[in-house]
Amino acid sequence: MLAPGLPFYPGALQARSRTALVVGSADPPYRIFAPSGATGLYYDLLNEAASRLAWPLRYEETPSARALRMMELGEADLMVGPFRSPERERFMIYTQAPLPPVAIAFYTRPFAPVIKVPADLLGLRIAVHRGKRYGPEFDGDARLSRHALNNYRTAFEMVVRGRLDVVVIPELQGDLLQQELQLELVKQPLRMAAQQAHVVLSRRSPWQNRQGDLERAFRAMREDGSWQAILQRYR
Known part of the structure; x- marks a missing residue:
């Protein structure tokens, strides 16, 4: 069953049937891998959005070049922080989920x-x-x-x-x-x-069908002040 209030669309059940794999390198204070779990500015923002959406996430510390390759092959679902470039747009969707420049x-x-x-x-x-x-x-x-x-x-x-x-x-x-x-x-x-960092989805991931939900969750965080509160932790 889909969570109450979430729209149905092709691929929704496929996405919800598996945990979304988030990959990236350890780059404090943006991305931090600790025994207690993934944290840092970017991952705290993503965790807040995922909590609101009831998205199950799994994090894997991966060198940047390997993480990008995993996104290209569909072996990973999300990255947080990549800058936009034409070659990356071939295999990743750059969402409108706001991250600080x-x-x-x-x-x-x-x-x-x-x-x-x-x-x-x-x-x-x-x-x-x-x-x-x-x-x-x-x-x-x-x-x-x-x-x-x-x-x-x-x-x-x-x-x-x-x-x-x-x-x-x-x-x-x-x-x-x-x-x-x-x-x-x-x-x-x-x-x-200042360069704009992005939350990106693999074009081969079933979670790409949830792009709109993710963007709405980030916008809600901006509107209720939780986005700014997370940002202040790292300034």
Whole structure:
């Protein structure tokens, strides 16, 4: 039986017959995998929406590139946080469930040349997270020397050791990691325009038929203040 008040549509029973698998990398404070369960800004928002919809969720910590592949193959149902790109839209539905925009920052060793404008990145060895995107201006610039790593912790450490010159990372995440590691790094003046993060559904998942319900739950959270209350926990 469908829950009271939920519309019937083809695929609804198929979706409700299985737990929705949410995949993604651990990127505090956005996505956190803890013994008590998945938390962090993004997952707290999704958990609140899923609770209102009585959606059963299961979380799996997965490297970003592998998580995207699972979404493409239909082995996973949801991700929370990916930026939009044309190649990803081929296999993922970008919902209108609101997430806070993400500012992108750059970290270097002390006394490194100041990075104020994108042109200052030319000639630098830039650490990026494998499988992630940072916005079309940065991602599409063929002049930049990018070095893909599996996690930001390694990226920070390689910059400290002088093996790379600069890390590009979401600012909130970079500030938290810098505080945790206590490394001798400085945040540069350059910021890229805030990117819009998304809740996405695999085009091969039966849960894609519940897109409208998910978007309505997020809108209700914005209207009743619970969205803002969750956001405040991580500011």
